[in-house]
Structures are given as C-alpha cells and as structure tokens.
Amino acid sequence: MDFLRELWAFMRARKKLWLLPLIVMLVVFGGLLVLAKGSAVAPFIYTLF
Template identity: 70%
Template sequence: MAFLVELYRFMMARKKFWLVPVLLMLALFGGLVVLTHGSAVAPFIYTLF
C-alpha cells in the first residue's frame, strides 16, 4: 500500500499521466508472472490453442 501511495505521489509530482496505461499493463503482466510462476505469455497461448 505504501508503495502505491508513493507511486501516486510521484505521478502527481511528475505529471506524466500518459505513463499510467503503460504502468497498468506492466502491473497486469507482472501479476501474471507472479500468479503463473513463469512466463506471462503462457496463459494467452493456452487459451488460443
């Protein structure tokens, strides 16, 4: 939580809001890496094939 507060403060100070979608995508992939304990791409490949 402290990390998110810190990140929010940083974004407000730097005012580079166009980085938000990039960070969200990274958080999504980062979360997948943690959940799958491996390649973040794997779940998408499995659903396709």
C-alpha cells in the same frame, strides 16, 4: 498502500500520469510473467534495470 500512494505522488510530481494505463497493463502482464516463470533472472550483461 503506502507504495501506491508514493507511486501516485511520484507520477503527479513528475507529470507522468499518462504512464498510469501503461503501468496497470504492465503490472497485469508482468504479474502473469512472474506467475508463469517462477523465478526472476536479471539481464546478465549490464545491470541497466
């Protein structure tokens, strides 16, 4: 819950509320990826992420 509150406050402060639909979509989609994949492998060339 803390996390969601902080994320909301962050988006308001940054005036990035327009990112919200994208985040929801990504969370759903990403959740599926996590479930499908089982393990998370970071890109190995450069840790941009």
